[in-house]
Amino acid sequence: MSNAQESQSPALDRVQADLAVLLPGSGSRADFVRRAFGPALDEAGIPLVAVQPDPRRLIASSLEALSQATQGGRRVLAGGVSIGAAVGVLWAAQNPHSAAGVVAALPAWTGAPDAAPAARSARHTAALLREHGIDAVIREMRASSPDWLADELEASWRDQWPALADALDEASRFGAVTDDVLSSVRVPVGIAAAPDDPVHPWEAAAQWQAHLARAHITPVTLIDAGRDPAVLGHGCLDSLRALGAL
Template sequence: MTTLIVMPGTGSDADFVTRAFSRAAESIDARVCALEPAADLVENYRARLDQLADHFASTGEPFLVGGVSIGASIAANWILQAPGARHCIGVLAALPPWSGPAGDSVAAASAQITADAIERDGLEPTIAQMVLTSPEWLAAELSRSWRSLADHGLLEQLRVASTYVGPTLTQLAALPVPVGITAAPDDPLHPIAVGRSWAQSIPHSVLREVHLTEFGRDERLLGDACLQAWQAASEKVPR
């Protein structure tokens, strides 16, 4: 049986990515393994990916890796760097946030600003302020996940994410597996230009564009689009 290992974006949790990718996984008779973020966000994800890859290498089971936002970046970087990644059959990258150093990325700045606000004002006042400026669905989702992660290193996760160095476009060009990418033309935190540049750089990749207003009402559309893109990208791989 195929396993889809997915990692949530910054400030999000395993509950969201499970919901987002479960229908897509079921459509190919796969199971979802959603990783819960820890304070040492990046290193923890990498270690757990290594452990899972070792397990699947021993069983001979195929697996995919993916995630949302920084989860997508970590998945791509891991494929490029980890010996165990050679057993992976693809990447599902939802809403890639930036390429290379974070620089002036809006998503990175948002993570830093949120961390500063939590440290300065406390969690609940920061949630209240976020609710005032966010769509209703996003406010509800982040209010839930921030509270669930508060005692599990939320502040540290945000700070680590804000300085994360993602794969460069040159590095992405070396990805050896098919990659399904989803990006949203109306998402200010994850610019559509980033998703398009990933698709132009990765040899065996396909981009599906889904509006934030669509998957905000039904997060499963995000996972569905990633899977459909990966299936189309797989057809590009020489047989």
């Protein structure tokens, strides 16, 4: 299921990053980013900064962290997981001279998020949190989630409470990554997507790939990512290697 798209633009070359600045998905945390991307980046010799966004200013604080990392002229490999990947690709479009590349694990949607499964899930969870409180919502989540996911979500949700509902709502409204924004990104983009993920559907990653100037998708599975989150980071960097960018 992997595929690639390339253009003739001379701006598209190898990733020459001074560091990677990566963002978690909505409701997730920097610790997951470290476990997901740290091993692959260590092998590639790229230092990792795993960002914990401010849940009260999810998008703004994420963009600020990326821009702050460029001080001194450093070039950044941007991206992350789900909404983190979306913010990373938006930043790369807005900062072409500072972006060295993008790694995008489990893209969730393009453009308006209204019908996207991940956005609907975030809105639903935010509403439940406001109505029932975090303890009741965690109990319900645990009853319907595999243990590895339930443990991860409980830890990250409690870390972000009581601002968690606001962060989920903000993520669910994020529509800045349009087809035109994707088409404007000139750096290589390594994508990892899971055909068995109903919340981050393969079709979303394929739409990103179709509009990006240079991108490759490596398939992973949620089962494997549950056993070892590093599967996501290895998938993204394998995609960059498939492009000849690493």
